Amino acid sequence: MYIFKNALLSIKRNKGRNILIGIIILVIACASSIALAIHNTATNLIKSYEDSITKEATITFNRKGMMENFDLKDKETMEEAKEKFDEIDAITIENVKEYGNSDYLEDYYYTYQINLNGNNIEKVSSDFSFGEKNDRPGKEDMPDEASDFTVVGYDSVNSMTDFINGNYQMTQITEDAWDKIFTGNYVFINSELAELNDISLNDEIILESNEGDTYSFIVLGIYESNEDDAEQMDMFSKSSNTILTSADYLVETFSDQEDIHANVNPTFILKSFDDTLKFQDELYEKGLNENYVISTNEDTALESVNSISNVSSFATTFLIITLIIGAVVLFVINMINIRERKYEIGVLRTIGLSKLKLTMQFVFELFVVSFLAILIGTGIGASCSKPISNQLLASEIASSQEEQNKIDNNMMGGPHDMKENNNRPNTRGIVNIQAYDSINAVVGFKELGELIGIGVILVFVSSLASLISIERFSPLTILKERS
Amino acid sequence: MVKDDTILQVKDVSYRYNDAQENEYVLKNVNFNFDLGKIYAIKGKSGSGKTTLLSLITGLEPCNMGEILYNKQNIKEMNLDRYRNSEIGIVFQSYNLIPFLNTLENITLSMDINGKNIKNKKEKALELMESVGLNKNMADRKILKLSGGEQQRVAIARSLSYNPKVIIADEPTGNLDKETENDILEIFKRLAHEENKCVIIVTHSPNVANQVDVVYELTKPKK
Structure with missing residues (x-):
């Protein structure tokens, strides 16, 4: 004391x-x-x-990383690179579902995308091609010529990020559109496409494959695109030839068809950005080719x-x-x-x-x-x-x-x-x-x-x-x- | 032969500074016994090792050659802080009081450090003041306002505050006039003869040496 x-x-x-x-x-x-x-x-x-932000992770192909192993000036090496490139499997719906079953994720969704030509409709711009180039693995069998339309199938409302983000906005819609859109051959089309072809709600549009097989779709909604105004060169919006439908329907109808190439784009919702590498390792363990990497929206999201x-x-x-x-x-x-x-x-x-x-x-x-x-x-x-x-x-x-x-x-x-x-x-x-x-x-x-x-x-x-x-x-x- | 009333023994104590030559001792084979009830003087010329011996006895310097026994126990085996705040009281030539404390606080501080449950510390301190010839009204006075003799009396009172058996004083009268020196010596004599304490005084003064019971003389060891 x-x-x-x-x-x-x-x-x-x-x-x-x-x-x-x-x-x-x-x-x-x-x-x-x-x-x-x-x-x-x-x-x-x-x-x-x-x-508060959605922590999105996507699978992207690490082209640069892969090409670093090859001498671009040497023709033989380039051939070898092409072979290696062709050997890499594309991501399938089954892969996505397996990858989506992870403790690091809050949720996941995907789009299933194919390209078709118009049968009873015309595409919006004849000068412009919006078809995907052959720039991803597993597309070696894709025809050189680009198709008229990109048909994007969503697995759920959550995957319709363009609507959620405000890039797309519905201008016309049938009463039961949201109940039916994931159940069959129903589509939403761009307002420019609708205007050009004079398409109204509940009209039928017919698309066809390069082989000439035809597929019928019913229009349940017409949307307007607000996206990418800053990058837009053309008088038409980038998505004017994009037709939106259900992934399940596209898988069911086109997955067995060899002449239709499908592109699966998964989006994984991470619980934390800190888990990105752990999640990537998990996917490698589950068989994802190591030329793929996981990219997140962390940088853009945290820019704010x-x-x-x-x-x-x-x-x-x-x-x-x-x-x-x-x-x-x-x-x-x-x-x-x-x-x-x-x-x-x-x-x-x-x-x-x-x-x-x-x-x-x-x-x-x-x-x-x-x-x-x-x-x-x-x-x-x-x-x-x-x-x-x-x-x-x-x-x-x-x-x-x-x-x-x-x-x-x-x-x-x-x-x-x-x-x-x-x-x-x-x-x-x-x-x-x-x-x-x-x-x-x-x-x-x-x-x-x-x-x-x-x-x-x-x-x-x-x-x-x-x-x-x-x-x-x-x-x-x-x-x-x-x- | 060690008597029953021998409280402190210096046994074959030698001391050499760390940086000294091998045969250069300050103290060599010193043997002294100190009994209760007696007053001792340790005399010697400057450099004869008086203060060094005192430092060894008080445990302020470690004794590595020989033994210092307190109550037949080697002080090396004792808690030296406890030894200094309970068993022995030290009085210095320059008093070594805490200047920012007053007279009473300097005395009670030792009681506090002692840790024993001493009751009525203030009253006891006042009694001690009186017993060493200090007026009670000096209790609240700052140390620096006291004369040398008064400060030494406070130092003695402080050393007695926890009732130690041994009082060790290093040139306690070195800074005092003859009259005061005699007064202080009287206090020490009373403590030894009436209160059965062992008082050890390190001194130069022939006057002090003449008034004590036993005189030990230290000489500078030969190389």
């Missing part, structure tokens, strides 16, 4: 020194509380944003929180630097303090105070001063954290905007032009697509707890000075020096 009494007396006695230590700890606590509040709030915002993420990283770095400098400064001050109090240490050791108790007294002194300083510093930090964090975020957004404007000027002469021009990479909108333009960084119980933890660590780190000195000092030598 007397140790604590002595410590309190000592704090009172050494006001100047303790005020100095207090101010240093107060500054550290204030800076740390701001940094912690920003870091934690930003992390929570990013996490809640991550939770780039600025906030930068602010969070800055806060973390700032916190670490503050703590390191703080710990060093406190250690040095404590060392000086101990040297100043050598005589006291010598006397107390001589009259039998143990090293442990003496160290405890010094630690307690520092702890009391630190605790008070942390409380005050946290209070100041709490009141400053919100405006400072928002100021930092605003600067980060402004900096992104400035960089964007430079790109805009280099490319087009200004962001205004860029928005109007559709035929160029879409670089716009860093600012506009930021998910948050403010961080309500607050110092809550979590931050307070962390700060006290930091404070305790700082006290113990700087108390090492006391410990080392007390261990090293010989009381007799101290008293002799004094004498």
Whole structure:
């Protein structure tokens, strides 16, 4: 008990020194509380944003990776590459269903896509071909000539992402369309196609394969395309020759037909982006060819929180630097303090105070001063954290905007032009697509707890000075020096 | 022959500084016995190892050659902090009081460090003050406002605060005038003869040496 009494007396006695230590700890606590509040709030915002977005993973063919193993200038090697390429199996519905049965996934869906020609209808643009090129494995048997229409089959409403994302919008629909669309030869067609061929709801359209086999479909809905305006060159939309139907119906009707090449495009909904590589490994174990890789929408999805993420990283770095400098400064001050109090240490050791108790007294002194300083510093930090964090975020957004404007000027002469021009990479909108333009960084119980933890660590780190000195000092030598 | 009232023994104690030559001893084969109820003086010229011997007896320096026995137990085997805050009281030439504490606090601090449940510490400290010739109204006075003699009395009171059996004093009167020296010696004599304590005084002073029961003389060992 007397140790604590002595410590309190000592704090009172050494006001100047303790005020100095207090101010240093107060500054550290204030800076740390701001940094912690920003870091934690930003992390929570990013996490809640991550939770709110759909984490999509798709299987893509790693053409570049595969071609790196071959010499493109050597004809023989190229032949070998082509053979290897042809040997890689396309992904089947069965594969997708097997891959979809994974603990890393929340859900999965797929589209089943084939190409057919028109029989009683004309495609929208005769100059333009929207048929898929022979650029994926397993399409070696695909005819060179492109077909008129792309027929996309969806396995569920969830897979109709173009409607969910707003790229497509229904303009006309039969009452029972959504009940029937997944049950048979029912389709939705593009409004441009409908207009060109004068097609109305419930009309029958007939498509045919390259071999001339015909297939009848009933139109249950007409949709308008809003997609890719920025990339659109033609007067018609990219999807004007895309016909939408049920994947089950397409599989049932066309999977056995050798002249119809089908393309399966699965989309897996991950529980977390962190699981991407684990999921990929699982698919390799399940037999997926290693020339395929899993791609996610992580980069594009998280672009929206780039600025906030930068602010969070800055806060973390700032916190670490503050703590390191703080710990060093406190250690040095404590060392000086101990040297100043050598005589006291010598006397107390001589009259039998143990090293442990003496160290405890010094630690307690520092702890009391630190605790008070942390409380005050946290209070100041709490009141400053919100405006400072928002100021930092605003600067980060402004900096992104400035960089964007430079790109805009280099490319087009200004962001205004860029928005109007559709035929160029879409670089716009860093600012506009930021998910948050403010961080309500607050110092809550979590931050307070962390700060006290930091404070305790700082006290113990700087108390090492006391410990080392007390261990090293010989009381007799101290008293002799004094004498 | 060790008597029953021998409280402290210095047995074949030698001491050499770490950086000294092999045959360069500060103390060599020193053998002293100290009994309860007696007052001792350890005399010797400067450099004869008086203070070194005191450091070894108090456990402030480790005794690696020979033995220091307290109550027949080698102090190396004892908890030296406990030994210093319970069994022996130390008085220094330069008093070694805590300057930011007052008289009373300096005395009670030793009681606190002792750890024994001493009741009525304040009253006991005041009694001790009186017994060493200090006025009670000095209790709240800061140490630096006391004279040298008064500070030494406080140091003696502090060393007595937990009632040790041995009082070891290093030149306790070195900074004091003759009159005060005699007063302090009277206190030590009373402690030895009336309170049955063993008082060991390291001194240069012939006056002190003349008034004690036993005088041990240290000489510088020959190389």
